[in-house]
Amino acid sequence: MKLGRLNHIGVATPSIADSVAYYRDIMGATQITEPFDLPEQGVKVCFVDTPDTGGTTGEGTQIELIEPLGEKSTLNTFMEKNPLGGQHHVCYEVADIEEARRWFEEKGKRILGPTRIGAHGTPIFFLHPKDMMGQLTEIMETPTEGAQV
Amino acid sequence: MKLGRLNHIGVATPSIADSVAYYRDIMGATQITEPFDLPEQGVKVCFVDTPDTGGTTGEGTQIELIEPLGEKSTLNTFMEKNPLGGQHHVCYEVADIEEARRWFEEKGKRILGPTRIGAHGTPIFFLHPKDMMGQLTEIMETPTEGAQV
Numbered sequence: 001m002k003l004g005r006l007n008h009i010g011v012a013t014p015s016i017a018d019s020v021a022y023y024r025d026i027m028g029a030t031q032i033t034e035p036f037d038l039p040e041q042g043v044k045v046c047f048v049d050t051p052d053t054g055g056t057t058g059e060g061t062q063i064e065l066i067e068p069l070g071e072k073s074t075l076n077t078f079m080e081k082n083p084l085g086g087q088h089h090v091c092y093e094v095a096d097i098e099e100a101r102r103w104f105e106e107k108g109k110r111i112l113g114p115t116r117i118g119a120h121g122t123p124i125f126f127l128h129p130k131d132m133m134g135q136l137t138e139i140m141e142t143p144t145e146g147a148q149v
Numbered sequence: 150m151k152l153g154r155l156n157h158i159g160v161a162t163p164s165i166a167d168s169v170a171y172y173r174d175i176m177g178a179t180q181i182t183e184p185f186d187l188p189e190q191g192v193k194v195c196f197v198d199t200p201d202t203g204g205t206t207g208e209g210t211q212i213e214l215i216e217p218l219g220e221k222s223t224l225n226t227f228m229e230k231n232p233l234g235g236q237h238h239v240c241y242e243v244a245d246i247e248e249a250r251r252w253f254e255e256k257g258k259r260i261l262g263p264t265r266i267g268a269h270g271t272p273i274f275f276l277h278p279k280d281m282m283g284q285l286t287e288i289m290e291t292p293t294e295g296a297q298v
Contacts, residue, residue: 001177006199006210009158009239013282022282026256027241028150050155050241052201052208059202061155061210086283087236090158092176092199107175133162133171134235 001103004093007120007140008047008062012078013085016044016067023048023063031057035065038119042073045119064091064119089126091138097123100139150252153242156269156289157196157211161227162234165193165216172197172212180206184214187268191222194268213240213268238275240287246272249288 013019016035023029031049038045044067050060066088068075078088094100097115104111110128118124124140162168165184172178180198187194193216201208215237217224227237243249246264253260259277267273273289 003172003176003178003197003199003206005202005204006158006212009155009236011282011284019282023152026253026258026281027152029152048152050152053154055154057152063155082283084279084283086278087158087239090236104175109175129235130233132175133160133168134231134233135160 001094001100004095004142006061007091007093007142008064009087010064010066010089010091010136010138011085012066012075012082012088014067014079014083016046016065019065019067019085020046020048023065035067037069039069040116041119042069043067043075044069047119089136089138091124091140093142094139095142097125097139097141101125104139150243150249153244153291155210156240156242156291157213158236159213159215159238159240159285159287160234161215161224161231161237163216163228163232165195165214168214168216168234169195169197172214184216186218188218189265190268191218192216192224193218196268238285238287240273240289242291243288244291246274246288246290250274253288 020032029048033047035044035046046065048063049058051057052059109131112126115123115125118140120143122141122143124138127137129136169181178197182196184193184195195214197212198207199209200206258280261275264272264274267289269292271290271292273287276286278285
């Protein structure tokens with residue numbers, strides 16, 4: 001497998017509304033998507049776009065803001081330990097999600113649950129942080145042109 | 150201030166050698182810099198390059214691997230809490246470091262120490278995670294062409 005693009009870093013927050021204000025007013029973000037619920041993941045989500053090396057905003061690694069949604073959200077445990085929020089996961093793109101799944105399985109890495117549709121509308125899965133040098137790691141199939149949120 | 154490029158995410162590790170093997174053999178990284186000591190920051194450092202949207206490796210957000218260097222390293226406390234390592238900080242680029250410093254000071258954000266030269270050879274400073282939605286945040290002046298590590 002070849003290392004893919006760092007699509008986004010997942011950043012947990014107790015309040016997406018507060019985080020949006022922070023990224024806009026303190027960090028100077030100009031492109032932030034509307035928040036939406038992802039009930040199957042137990043999170044409310046929105047994306048902050050960052051620029052690439054050429055300065056084109058939206059082409060850089062995104063910040064995925066995630067707020068717990070519902071009492072059963074797996075994010076609740078993280079928020080208890082980190083009430084201010086903070087870095088939660090990293091997400092790398094791959095061309096073929098099934099090939100990637102087989103790759104990590106062969107390497108003995110624990111995959112957390114089935115492959116499912118993620119916040120960008122493409123298949124994703126998560127890998128156990130204890131098998132990934134301490135990082136909860138999401139693998140996502142690269143969105144095709146026009147499909148990206 | 151306008152949001153700059155996400156230059157790198159800082160990832161702490163108990164062993165840069167193990168992390169380099171992980172990013173190369175598991176994650177499929179092809180460009181990893183030689184580790185070097187940054188004694189004034191109390192860390193050993195190397196960078197894993199990632200591709201941008203066009204697939205050009207080295208143009209995407211880097212992974213900055215940091216291993217504690219010396220008994221007084223501020224990273225030792227982090228490693229005690231996170232023995233496997235994990236996400237440590239985020240780093241955004243700005244065009245003018247002094248202007249950025251004034252901006253964050255005016256916003257009442259705690260800056261950790263003086264502006265100093267960072268791992269890419271350009272001026273940097275860090276902001277207190279409790280003022281930055283739970284994220285230790287590094288601000289660095291964009292490297293000029295040819296100066297980037």
